[in-house]
Amino acid sequence: MASNRKMLVLGGDGIGPEVVKEVLRVVDWMAKKRSVSFDLQEGLVGGAAYDKHGTPLTDETLADAVDSDAVLFGAVGGTQYDDLPFEVKPERGLLRLRKEMDLFANLRPAMVFDAMADASSLKRDLVSGLDIMILRELTGGVYFGQPRGIDDLPDGTKKGYDTQVYTTPEIERIGRVAFDLARKRDGRVTSVEKANVMMSGVLWREVMTNLHKAEGEGVVLDHMYADNCAMQLVRNPKQFDVIVTDNLFGDILSDCAAMLTGSLGMLPSASLGAVDEVTGKRHALYEPVHGSAPDIAGKGIANPIAEMLSFAMALRYSFDMGEEADMLEQAIQNVLKSGLRTADIMQDGMARVSTTVMTDSLLKELDK
Amino acid sequence: MASNRKMLVLGGDGIGPEVVKEVLRVVDWMAKKRSVSFDLQEGLVGGAAYDKHGTPLTDETLADAVDSDAVLFGAVGGTQYDDLPFEVKPERGLLRLRKEMDLFANLRPAMVFDAMADASSLKRDLVSGLDIMILRELTGGVYFGQPRGIDDLPDGTKKGYDTQVYTTPEIERIGRVAFDLARKRDGRVTSVEKANVMMSGVLWREVMTNLHKAEGEGVVLDHMYADNCAMQLVRNPKQFDVIVTDNLFGDILSDCAAMLTGSLGMLPSASLGAVDEVTGKRHALYEPVHGSAPDIAGKGIANPIAEMLSFAMALRYSFDMGEEADMLEQAIQNVLKSGLRTADIMQDGMARVSTTVMTDSLLKELDK
Ligand SMILES: CC(C)[C@H](C(=O)O)[C@@H](O)C(=O)O
Ligand SMILES: CC(C)[C@H](C(=O)O)[C@@H](O)C(=O)O
Numbered sequence: 001m002a003s004n005r006k007m008l009v010l011g012g013d014g015i016g017p018e019v020v021k022e023v024l025r026v027v028d029w030m031a032k033k034r035s036v037s038f039d040l041q042e043g044l045v046g047g048a049a050y051d052k053h054g055t056p057l058t059d060e061t062l063a064d065a066v067d068s069d070a071v072l073f074g075a076v077g078g079t080q081y082d083d084l085p086f087e088v089k090p091e092r093g094l095l096r097l098r099k100e101m102d103l104f105a106n107l108r109p110a111m112v113f114d115a116m117a118d119a120s121s122l123k124r125d126l127v128s129g130l131d132i133m134i135l136r137e138l139t140g141g142v143y144f145g146q147p148r149g150i151d152d153l154p155d156g157t158k159k160g161y162d163t164q165v166y167t168t169p170e171i172e173r174i175g176r177v178a179f180d181l182a183r184k185r186d187g188r189v190t191s192v193e194k195a196n197v198m199m200s201g202v203l204w205r206e207v208m209t210n211l212h213k214a215e216g217e218g219v220v221l222d223h224m225y226a227d228n229c230a231m232q233l234v235r236n237p238k239q240f241d242v243i244v245t246d247n248l249f250g251d252i253l254s255d256c257a258a259m260l261t262g263s264l265g266m267l268p269s270a271s272l273g274a275v276d277e278v279t280g281k282r283h284a285l286y287e288p289v290h291g292s293a294p295d296i297a298g299k300g301i302a303n304p305i306a307e308m309l310s311f312a313m314a315l316r317y318s319f320d321m322g323e324e325a326d327m328l329e330q331a332i333q334n335v336l337k338s339g340l341r342t343a344d345i346m347q348d349g350m351a352r353v354s355t356t357v358m359t360d361s362l363l364k365e366l367d368k
Numbered sequence: 369m370a371s372n373r374k375m376l377v378l379g380g381d382g383i384g385p386e387v388v389k390e391v392l393r394v395v396d397w398m399a400k401k402r403s404v405s406f407d408l409q410e411g412l413v414g415g416a417a418y419d420k421h422g423t424p425l426t427d428e429t430l431a432d433a434v435d436s437d438a439v440l441f442g443a444v445g446g447t448q449y450d451d452l453p454f455e456v457k458p459e460r461g462l463l464r465l466r467k468e469m470d471l472f473a474n475l476r477p478a479m480v481f482d483a484m485a486d487a488s489s490l491k492r493d494l495v496s497g498l499d500i501m502i503l504r505e506l507t508g509g510v511y512f513g514q515p516r517g518i519d520d521l522p523d524g525t526k527k528g529y530d531t532q533v534y535t536t537p538e539i540e541r542i543g544r545v546a547f548d549l550a551r552k553r554d555g556r557v558t559s560v561e562k563a564n565v566m567m568s569g570v571l572w573r574e575v576m577t578n579l580h581k582a583e584g585e586g587v588v589l590d591h592m593y594a595d596n597c598a599m600q601l602v603r604n605p606k607q608f609d610v611i612v613t614d615n616l617f618g619d620i621l622s623d624c625a626a627m628l629t630g631s632l633g634m635l636p637s638a639s640l641g642a643v644d645e646v647t648g649k650r651h652a653l654y655e656p657v658h659g660s661a662p663d664i665a666g667k668g669i670a671n672p673i674a675e676m677l678s679f680a681m682a683l684r685y686s687f688d689m690g691e692e693a694d695m696l697e698q699a700i701q702n703v704l705k706s707g708l709r710t711a712d713i714m715q716d717g718m719a720r721v722s723t724t725v726m727t728d729s730l731l732k733e734l735d736k
Binding site: 089091122142145149153158159165194197198199200204207226228230233252255256264 | 445454457459463489490491494510511513516517518521525526527528529530531532533534535536537562564565566567568569570571572575594595596598599601602603604616617619620621622623624626627628632
């Protein structure tokens, strides 16, 4: 069956390939049971690409990614790569994809599944029903700013440096995404920086404030310092709706938020580019929030749900298949309700299952 | 009574002056009951200094601070100063003190008081008995790195930028403090950076590793990425002993850790300079972790305990008065055990008291 749904599958390292494989079973199911087919391609990234090609991302794979409608990404990294030079570390593959595909908007929902409210380290009433969206700028800031390097100083010591930098257009485009997201949610955006210390933060706050005046109809905008935001996430996460912040703060705050849901093995993310004015398409990459988890790789016990939900985001944001996304998300809720758990989310009284058995049950749910 | 215990008292803004005032009652008590006197001086900082002098820190006050054995600091900031130009914002007063006094080592204990284990948003068993030390580098990194600024670009937009920079000696000196602290505690140091993304992080990890080989006897050193550290703090804070990290990560992670103790209004901090090889003295500033809390300022309900414990740290680190420090800390424990609580830490079944009544009881405890 012909299709223009081009999806590049990059399993990567550790449990990445294991959980991606499970999603491909759902893709198969969609083709067989709903006559929706995808044009799939597979590739290597991270340590796996390094092992084969000496680089964590080949130019060919990058070209395939740019050419696709969506990249389904697993995870990268592993202890065996810890001593590789900086420029060929597994992470560079992911960072290069983000940068070259211009995936500036990273959507990280932090939500608590009904079945999982007790799994949080926070008290139940603080997190049950939690549903916040962390929007992280993904292609700017200290991750890519120039100059950066390690210089030898005359006295024999060294200096390591990085540049944190944001321009007005970079801040505006992520701000617009934040406002758009908020309008479909609770209408509140908290913009997070360190404007009391950093000049990039001063500009960030100024641009967000102006953008809000010009284009923020229907949205309430607040500002918060990053250190306070970390506190507030721990104190009372439900106070937030959409949090928008820069690349580095977003890295830390979204991980903090993800962990406090207690549902880390179940959280997806989407990294989106700008919508092309001609084709109406946008570059996109979908990946679970959890990493490569080398300690449990190869054991068949990884939780495939975060990768499944990442695929659901792809259905929604890249393939205009909201109905199938809903269906998949509902099936996941049902499987959880039925008491099945992978090891990472195991609770008293539940049934512990392997990666594949989790997917088996999910497919059965979809069949219903 | 003559004394060379020179202490500069800078109450600052919001609840700062209120809690500092309570400590001065303990200082009085020490003079009367233990014949230990301090050579006290008071000054303005932050918004209070700006209101009077047009600057958040005058050169005279800075000179007094440099000349003192310890600065007892309250807090700075308030909404009425939000629109001041960056260079005269209240925070600049504090940042200038840190930089000019070269207070590179910021000790932020995150501990849970027995009486307070239920006040945490984390489940009780995850935090009860928690006692970790976050050591934050305080005079380097993106807080002070050059160049920094906001430039107008040719196309009419702007660029805001900051420089994150660390040198070998800067990393080594904070690493030494971490190892020293760990030796008096559980012997474990976790060094935190983003060596997978930042060049300053690559150097940080390299220098810590080398320093550990050369001078780390009796200490186990681990490395962790900052995003993972935020997660691990939420997941299981008791896994840590000493965390050492840079200025920006330290700002966020120490606030996160402070909040999860549930004892925010009770946490002190010490900011220390290098020990002078001739005099054996070091510059030092002591301040509570909580800020100026403008919303409760002037109401007489602020919790004075964090400032009291900051003074206890001053007794221990600057005045070699470990016995008095123990005494004060014990008195605080006893007052809490007796059921007194200020509003911020109020719990069912306890007695809610004002700032001054809390101190009254403390003085009575000291009298025993
Ligand atoms: C793997 C690493 C480079 C990456 C990052 O720091 O962005 C990861 O932590 C993430 O959040 O996706
Ligand atoms: C007030 C502010 C400049 C300061 C900082 O960012 O260092 C504060 O958050 C702190 O942690 O002491």
